Amino acid sequence: MSETPSQPKSPYALEVRNLTRSFGTRKILQDISFQLKHGEILIIMGGSGCGKSTLLRHIIGSLKPDSGEIYIHGTEITRLDDEGMSKIRKRFGMLFQTGALFNSLTVGENVALPILESSDVAPNIAELVVKLKLELVGLTGFEQAYPTELSGGMKQRLEVARALAVNPDVLFLDEPFGALDSITRLTMRSELLRIWEAERNTIIFVTHDIDEAVQLADRVAVMSNRPGRIQQIVDIDIPHPRDIDSQRYLELRAGIYRQIGLAHRI
Ligand SMILES: Nc1ncnc2c1ncn2[C@@H]1O[C@H](COP(=O)(O)OP(=O)(O)O)[C@@H](O)[C@H]1O
Numbered sequence: 001m002s003e004t005p006s007q008p009k010s011p012y013a014l015e016v017r018n019l020t021r022s023f024g025t026r027k028i029l030q031d032i033s034f035q036l037k038h039g040e041i042l043i044i045m046g047g048s049g050c051g052k053s054t055l056l057r058h059i060i061g062s063l064k065p066d067s068g069e070i071y072i073h074g075t076e077i078t079r080l081d082d083e084g085m086s087k088i089r090k091r092f093g094m095l096f097q098t099g100a101l102f103n104s105l106t107v108g109e110n111v112a113l114p115i116l117e118s119s120d121v122a123p124n125i126a127e128l129v130v131k132l133k134l135e136l137v138g139l140t141g142f143e144q145a146y147p148t149e150l151s152g153g154m155k156q157r158l159e160v161a162r163a164l165a166v167n168p169d170v171l172f173l174d175e176p177f178g179a180l181d182s183i184t185r186l187t188m189r190s191e192l193l194r195i196w197e198a199e200r201n202t203i204i205f206v207t208h209d210i211d212e213a214v215q216l217a218d219r220v221a222v223m224s225n226r227p228g229r230i231q232q233i234v235d236i237d238i239p240h241p242r243d244i245d246s247q248r249y250l251e252l253r254a255g256i257y258r259q260i261g262l263a264h265r266i
């Protein structure tokens with residue numbers, strides 16, 4: 001019997017090739033290509049309405065492109081049917097602006113739910129994972145509280161714990177801190193980095209905020225508007241923790257402002 005050679009595992013956690021998509025006669029995404037390495041933080045940055053969320057919805061398989069391919073860990077998800085896609089999606093962590101908490105469930109139950117849905121894990125193991133994830137985001141002691149009893153920042157921590165509950169292959173974040181006040185937003189950014197340094201997740205993070213991009217990213221994919229394209233991918237070659245007053249930070253920030261056609265003077 002001849003052996004079938006196994007598929008080489010992709011060096012990329014995610015690969016998007018020539019993705020194009022229109023809604024009606026309007027081309028929203030044109031010829032989008034990029035790769036994401038394991039353990040990397042890629043930020044998709046662009047103005048409001050340029051197609052960032054639409055791009056993300058294609059990557060998580062909620063939308064199919066008109067043309068182009070998307071590979072996750074080497075599997076072409078653009079070819080999968082709903083059942084195949086839902087299997088892969090169980091290995092995703094997702095945190096979107098609208099939030100996904102259940103107010104009728106406790107903090108602990110909110111984190112346990114995706115774990116129990118994604119595998120046949122025993123309840124006592126799930127409980128242990130919940131404990132670890134809540135500890136990771138700084139919510140130990142709040143297991144029995146309800147989301148409505150938490151502050152905005154704490155709710156976002158809970159969202160992060162939920163997204164991390166399944167030890168996701170890729171973590172998808174769409175403007176996750178957009179609704180928070182500016183101080184809490186800064187705190188959440190450093191919290192996310194602290195968690196990433198502990199867990200080394202592969203992260204794709206969408207934002208319209210240039211500072212958020214330069215503070216968090218390994219690379220920033222700058223999108224243009226109408227149609228949405230990747231204009232440039234900028235390497236953020238500053239180690240963490242980043243000094244946001246440093247010459248290099250300011251240069252990179254100014255470079256991205258120029259890319260999107262804005263001078264940072266008002
Ligand atoms: N299902 C849809 N049908 C038609 N147009 C859509 C749909 N979803 C998004 N759009 C349009 O696509 C464009 C990009 O939207 P979106 O991806 O939400 O932008 P962003 O997240 O960058 O703010 C917008 O003009 C929006 O109106």
Ligand SMILES: [Mg+2]
Nearest residue numbers: 052053054174
């Ligand atoms: Mg959006």
